[in-house]
Amino acid sequence: MHPTVIDTLIEARWIIPVEPSSSILTEHAIAVHQGVIQAILPIPEARSRYQPAHHVALKQHALIPGLINLHTHAAMTLMRGLADDLPLMTWLKQHIWPAEARFVDARFVREGTQLACAEMLKGGITCFNDMYFFPAAAAEVVTACGLRAGIGLVVIDFLSAYASDADDYLAKGLALRDQYPRHPLLTFCLAPHAPYSVSDKTLSKVMTLAEQLELPVHIHVHETQAEIEESLTTHGIRPLMRLQRLGLLGPNLIAAHMVHLNEDEISLFNQYGGHVAHCPTSNLKLASGIAPITTLLQQGVNVGLGTDGAASNNRLDMFEEMRLCALLAKGFSGQADALPAWQALRLATLNGAKALGLEQITGSLVAGKAADIVAVEFSELELSPCYDPVSHLVYTAGREQVTHVWINGQLLLDNKELVTLKESELLSHAAYWQKRLTS
Numbered sequence: 210m211h212p213t214v215i216d217t218l219i220e221a222r223w224i225i226p227v228e229p230s231s232s233i234l235t236e237h238a239i240a241v242h243q244g245v246i247q248a249i250l251p252i253p254e255a256r257s258r259y260q261p262a263h264h265v266a267l268k269q270h271a272l273i274p275g276l277i278n279l280h281t282h283a284a285m286t287l288m289r290g291l292a293d294d295l296p297l298m299t300w301l302k303q304h305i306w307p308a309e310a311r312f313v314d315a316r317f318v319r320e321g322t323q324l325a326c327a328e329m330l331k332g333g334i335t336c337f338n339d340m341y342f343f344p345a346a347a348a349e350v351v352t353a354c355g356l357r358a359g360i361g362l363v364v365i366d367f368l369s370a371y372a373s374d375a376d377d378y379l380a381k382g383l384a385l386r387d388q389y390p391r392h393p394l395l396t397f398c399l400a401p402h403a404p405y406s407v408s409d410k411t412l413s414k415v416m417t418l419a420e421q422l423e424l425p426v427h428i429h430v431h432e433t434q435a436e437i438e439e440s441l442t443t444h445g446i447r448p449l450m451r452l453q454r455l456g457l458l459g460p461n462l463i464a465a466h467m468v469h470l471n472e473d474e475i476s477l478f479n480q481y482g483g484h485v486a487h488c489p490t491s492n493l494k495l496a497s498g499i500a501p502i503t504t505l506l507q508q509g510v511n512v513g514l515g516t517d518g519a520a521s522n523n524r525l526d527m528f529e530e531m532r533l534c535a536l537l538a539k540g541f542s543g544q545a546d547a548l549p550a551w552q553a554l555r556l557a558t559l560n561g562a563k564a565l566g567l568e569q570i571t572g573s574l575v576a577g578k579a580a581d582i583v584a585v586e587f588s589e590l591e592l593s594p595c596y597d598p599v600s601h602l603v604y605t606a607g608r609e610q611v612t613h614v615w616i617n618g619q620l621l622l623d624n625k626e627l628v629t630l631k632e633s634e635l636l637s638h639a640a641y642w643q644k645r646l647t648s
């Protein structure tokens with residue numbers, strides 16, 4: 210029988226598909242053609258069955274599904290370290306929002322998002338769920354770099370350089386979505402910033418549009434105790450109940466943070482089938498608290514992982530989020546098995562894909578899904594010996610060990626070198642913005 214011609218054959222010491230079972234395949238290869246995983250086979254069988262245009266043999270590596278950053282503000286890389294060691298509301302109102310009012314324009318978002326894409330690619334992130342001003346600039350960057358993204362059609366009830374009022378934000382967002390019909394890498398979410406910054410009237414419009422256009426809704430919710438107290442004072446009701454009253458709870462909701470929740474709220478959120486973007490580092494750094502992830506997972510809520518923006522994390526590093534979420538769940542519950550390594554890996558991959566409605570496309574390595582693949586090298590001293598590669602991935606490895614990244618079958622990180630972005634250009638953009646933000 211003649212071998213089948215394919216684009217790429219990637220051989221590795223281990224393949225960790227994440228689905229359908231928690232199995233680890235040893236000395237296997239992934240056959241990729243036209244952006245799609247064709248098969249995962251033992252290396253000798255793959256070699257005889259396929260004739261690849263590109264053959265990549267990764268002898269000391271594990272292949273994992275691309276990591277999915279379920280909540281970020283990519284362009285905020287340009288504000289990393291601008292204001293640290295502050296609680297959320299002081300950080301936002303006294304530092305970040307004034308800086309955004311002065312400096313954020315389409316160029317800021319383009320160059321900040323490029324910087325974020327570079328950092329995320331180098332750390333094995335293949336897909337991110339973004340929420341920021343000038344989303345057209347982010348969409349342009351994402352498509353040029355070849356990442357996958359959920360672009361937030363942001364709306365907030367204040368004037369910015371991007372839009373004048375809620376209707377203007379929504380009109381601009383919908384026009385952007387119309388520019389990318391059925392794009393292979395871009396999806397769109399309606400992104401009302403938070404219950405405290407978006408009025409009932411605007412949230413109702415978001416709900417109607419989400420239903421009409423079948424769009425997910427991405428929003429910050431119950432991030433701090435102060436948010437809940439302010440809502441009780443202003444609306445006489447907790448934010449989550451307000452979202453329920455406005456019809457926003459449901460399987461299309463991606464709720465970022467969800468730190469302060471009572472038992473009734475967890476059960477209500479679960480009944481509606483919403484998704485949580487857990488951001489453990491940002492929640493610690495802004496002193497917001499620790500989200501009750503073990504309880505959410507026990508109830509059956511789909512929980513993914515996010516970094517939040519680089520100005521509140523300060524890294525866009527999903528290896529760190531995996532490790533931290535597993536450790537916090539143990540410490541918080543007093544149970545060492547509260548969130549095992551396998552589950553942390555699932556949160557960072559398949560659960561993120563589910564939240565974005567992309568579970569048929571990405572989040573695991575199975576035939577028929579897009580080839581969103583990350584290679585992690587295991588030859589460092591601290592990764593030897595290796596009894597369990599998933600244990601090392603979550604508890605020991607870091608983004609420094611990521612060597613190759615494919616998205617939709619396209620090689621975007623080749624032996625730690627970015628293929629579609631120039632690091633020297635990114636550094637000069639960063640220097641430009643540093644000068645502007647400090648002048």
Ligand SMILES: CSC[C@H]1O[C@@H](n2cnc3c(O)ncnc32)[C@H](O)[C@@H]1O
Nearest residue numbers: 282305340341342363365402429518
């Ligand atoms: C209107 S664009 C998005 C908006 O969100 C701000 N932001 C960044 N991180 C957080 C966070 O953790 N909670 C709330 N808001 C956040 C960002 O600065 C933009 O203004």
Ligand SMILES: [Zn+2]
Nearest residue numbers: 429465517518
């Ligand atoms: Zn955020």
